[in-house]
Amino acid sequence: MRDKGGLHLKVQEFCDCYATTDPLREMSVVKSEPDKEEGAFKWLALAALHGINNNAKKISITKTPSGEVKVIAKYRKSELPSPGAEVGEKIFETVKGITHIEGGEGSLPLALGIRDSSIELVVSMEQDEEGESVTIEFPK
Template sequence: MKDTGSFHKKMQEHIDCYAQTDYLTELGRIREESDIEQAALNWLALSVLHGLDRNVEKIKLTKSADGSVEMTAKYREAKLPAPPAQLADKIIEIMRNITHIETDKGELPLSLGVRDSNVDLKIKMKKKDDKEKITLKFPETR
């Protein structure tokens, strides 16, 4: 029987698991993961950890209808390793499940436990024309 626990809880478990790793290296390895749900949770956890570690303002994942995917971090507009299109779809699905943003455009806070503290992110989701975007906005002071 497949575990159907909450994605929010699973994401926090992945954050704890990856807390002592090289986040960018692990992001690059996600393409090797055969389980798409596992890979999506890994991507979300590693993105949060990278954002906290590097004092990132926000991370965006944009997927176009043609299947192209781009991931950027705003701290000096650097490109990050983007997941493949199928994985981007799963990441978007999981984030919609966690936040319950079901409309084309929405914004909600998301509180995550990270080791012995927590972080409050602002999650923005936007779908317009042929693009769907998730933005993880990190707090100014950590």
């Protein structure tokens, strides 16, 4: 298992790196990222930035038992670009590594530093017969 601080820090570094970009455009190309693990960090950072910039209530990524990955943002129901199956798998591993949510279910706050400020998100994981999901909830 990886160091929680190292994974968390990596996501924050990507937030800082991509803070002035168009997160939605960058999310649409992350599935072609050659390093899938790095793609997961990048996608998580871009999802956080997109949610903050667009006043999202939450963003959920769901992986079906067949491996299909879908992303839904809730501010107005909208489907966001999928990171693809390989990067999607790494996203789930990364979230588990950062939060240490065991057994595929639980919810924890996650403080995320972005440039000169920070935000507290709530990260939840659920698992049922339809698949596994990670939800990032943004402050109201």
